[in-house]
Amino acid sequence: MSAFSPLDPLLHSQLRLAVMSLLIGLDEAEFTFLKGQTQSTAGNLSVQLDKLEKAGYIEVTKSFRGKRPLTTCKITQEGVSAFESYVENLKKYIE
Amino acid sequence: MSAFSPLDPLLHSQLRLAVMSLLIGLDEAEFTFLKGQTQSTAGNLSVQLDKLEKAGYIEVTKSFRGKRPLTTCKITQEGVSAFESYVENLKKYIE
DNA sequence: ATAAATAGGTTTATAATGTAAACCAATTTA
């Protein structure tokens, strides 16, 4: 009954989990905002966003604001589901 | 307020977390029991128990039952505290 | 006009981690 379900390795990562946690509340967020909130380096964030995008958990849109590059992230429905499952599974470990 | 506190990397690992989760309820458990409950391989479990022991989160006692080796694990007070902090921190990510 | 600093990232190199496979010593069973 209280077996330990496997934890999605893509979400069981501090930075990726923090990003997903933010996105699930905000729906959309900019790279620099995520960087600030998670206290991560740009390099690390860039890598982890790539992984989330390749997994289909987020969509990353590149555009410009004025003349500056602007990277915007949005969680997908698949991402929402994955996050919810992860949280459900995780609870068995910490209750 | 809802900043993301760092997650103790020793606990933010599926297998080690499962082990700690079991030990916090059971107080003491045998290697083979942990192996069965966590569905892990003996090699992986052995390595992860070492890490928890070196961190001071568990105590590992080696003895014999009859003629067979018997490895028993017990959570330490430090381990209990670490687990509780981890859970508190983690909640900020998943609420 | 040009140099230096800043913004907004990406790429790459390295270290740490997780895991399975191989191994070992002893015991039990065929």
Place this chain on the structure above:
DNA sequence: TAAATTGGTTTACATTATAAACCTATTTAT
């Protein structure tokens, strides 16, 4: 006495996380 099982440990490998280095363009200072 050979084969299988128990109860693990060690080692090798692949994956991951992270920081450092880098890149392109813009803005600011000289």
